[in-house]
Amino acid sequence: MQYKGIAYILLSSLAYAVVNFCVKYLEDIPTHEIVFFRSIISLSICIVWIRHLKLPFWGNNKKWLVIRGFAGMSALFLFFVTIKHMPLASATTIQYISPIFTVLLATQLLGERVKTVQWLLFALAFIGVLMIKGFDDRISYLYLGIGVVSALISGVAYNAIMKCRMTDHPLTVVLYFPLIATPIMGVACVTVEWVTPQGIEWVLLLIMGVFTQIAQVYMTKALHADHSSRIMPFKYFGVLYAIGIGFLFFGEHLPWLSIIGIGLVLLGVILNAFVKNLNKQLPPTQGLV
Numbered sequence: 001m002q003y004k005g006i007a008y009i010l011l012s013s014l015a016y017a018v019v020n021f022c023v024k025y026l027e028d029i030p031t032h033e034i035v036f037f038r039s040i041i042s043l044s045i046c047i048v049w050i051r052h053l054k055l056p057f058w059g060n061n062k063k064w065l066v067i068r069g070f071a072g073m074s075a076l077f078l079f080f081v082t083i084k085h086m087p088l089a090s091a092t093t094i095q096y097i098s099p100i101f102t103v104l105l106a107t108q109l110l111g112e113r114v115k116t117v118q119w120l121l122f123a124l125a126f127i128g129v130l131m132i133k134g135f136d137d138r139i140s141y142l143y144l145g146i147g148v149v150s151a152l153i154s155g156v157a158y159n160a161i162m163k164c165r166m167t168d169h170p171l172t173v174v175l176y177f178p179l180i181a182t183p184i185m186g187v188a189c190v191t192v193e194w195v196t197p198q199g200i201e202w203v204l205l206l207i208m209g210v211f212t213q214i215a216q217v218y219m220t221k222a223l224h225a226d227h228s229s230r231i232m233p234f235k236y237f238g239v240l241y242a243i244g245i246g247f248l249f250f251g252e253h254l255p256w257l258s259i260i261g262i263g264l265v266l267l268g269v270i271l272n273a274f275v276k277n278l279n280k281q282l283p284p285t286q287g288l289v
Helices: 002-025 031-053 062-085 088-095 098-109 116-134 141-163 170-191 200-225 228-250 256-278
Strands: none
Touching: 002 062, 002 088, 002 200, 002 228, 031 062, 031 170, 031 200, 062 088, 062 141, 062 170, 088 116, 088 141, 088 228, 088 256, 098 116, 098 141, 098 256, 116 141, 116 256, 170 200, 228 256
16 A cells, blocks of 8 residues: 555655646736636536535535635646746745644644644755755745745645645635636636637647546545555655756756755755654645645
């Protein structure tokens, strides 16, 4: 079971890397339009699947399901903005500090405690974030801030997911993201800006929607197959995927000190995951932003 969980998490990370590649490639398509297409495809899949499983469509813990939906939509929108305006590996790494915010918010929402060693690991990760910015002129403070805010809002979404663990099926939790994002981003497409996709862009939008669902399903499978302390560190292989994709397809080269910064972020987050799960403070999350 342990190796099956690791295989699932690696597949999930790879699927998300494909999604991020599509977002980066679709530079002429507005971000709200990309989120709209991602959401409407995910919504269609979720509706069919929920009906097949005969699950209650609206779920039970509606307050936290709605919070999960709004937070997930906001975090993803901001994350996609950073993908478009900074190197892919840097944007991905900054998003990976979301577990830190998840833990910090859980102290207020779930009554959890943070140990001294965790504070040190949080500091290490944020030093890494500053190194990513400080040694790469392509990253402005504006988009660095947007990336950190995205990670913070992701922390809200993850806590909402944990609030729904005992009340709702993972698929219902996943459903609320596209259920809320589709109409809101649809209105933005009509009132703010609409760019009609051309040729390969339609294909990439479809691939993005399908691979998003694949990533969410395999992440949930991974969390069901083994304890999160053993499998979640493998999630951060996504940074390696991002570095490779950025180099091969977009000609992105990272300064060595920025790479060291990425390493510090991952080290802080991964060690925090071990400490957190060693103490069994937080249950594994089901579903994704």
